[in-house]
Amino acid sequence: xxxxxxxxxxxxxxxxxxxxxxxxxxxxxxxxxxxxxxxxxxxxxxxxxxxxxxxxxxxxxxxxxxxxxxxxxxxxxxxxxxxxxxxxxxxxxxxxxxxxxxx
Numbered sequence: 001x002x003x004x005x006x007x008x009x010x011x012x013x014x015x016x017x018x019x020x021x022x023x024x025x026x027x028x029x030x031x032x033x034x035x036x037x038x039x040x041x042x043x044x045x046x047x048x049x050x051x052x053x054x055x056x057x058x059x060x061x062x063x064x065x066x067x068x069x070x071x072x073x074x075x076x077x078x079x080x081x082x083x084x085x086x087x088x089x090x091x092x093x094x095x096x097x098x099x100x101x102x103x
Contacts, residue, residue, distance in 0.1 A: 002029060003071065003082040003094065008103070010069040011079045012039055021072060025061060033063035040064050075101040 004010065006027060012020045017039045026035040040062045048055035070079035073096040081097040094103040 002027075004034065004066060004069065009072045009074075010034075010036060011072055012036070012064075012068060013070055013079070014068050015040075015064065024069075026063075027066075028063065031063075032066045034066050034069060035061050035063050036069065037061065071103060073099060073101065073103065075099055 004024060004027065006024050008024050009021060010024060012018055012022075020039050022036040022038045024034055025037050027033070038061070041059050042062045044058050044060060046055055046058050071082060072078070073080045076096065076099045078098065080099075082103065083095045083097050085093050085095040087093050095101065096103060
C-alpha cells in the first residue's frame with residue numbers, strides 16, 4: 001500500500017516550492033515521481049502539428065520526487081507520516097501517525 005494516492009493533499013518539503021500545498025494529479029510508482037497541482041510549473045513551447053491546432057507557450061506541472069512531498073492530515077491539518085493499520089474487517093487503511101485518524 002502506498003502512502004500517497006491520487007487526489008491526496010500534500011505539502012512540499014524541499015525545493016523551490018517548499019511550503020506549498022496541492023492535490024496529487026498523477027503518480028508514477030515505478031519511478032517514485034508525483035505531479036502536484038500548482039507545483040513545479042514549467043513552460044513548454046508547443047508547435048501546431050495540424051491545421052487549426054493552436055501553438056504557443058503553455059504552462060504545466062512537472063513530476064517531482066515522491067520523497068519531497070508529505071501528506072496533510074485532514075483532521076489535524078499538519079503534514080504527517082503515514083502508518084498502515086489493519087481494520088476489523090481485514091482491510092488495510094492509512095493512518096496519521098500523530099492523531100491516529102484515517103486519511
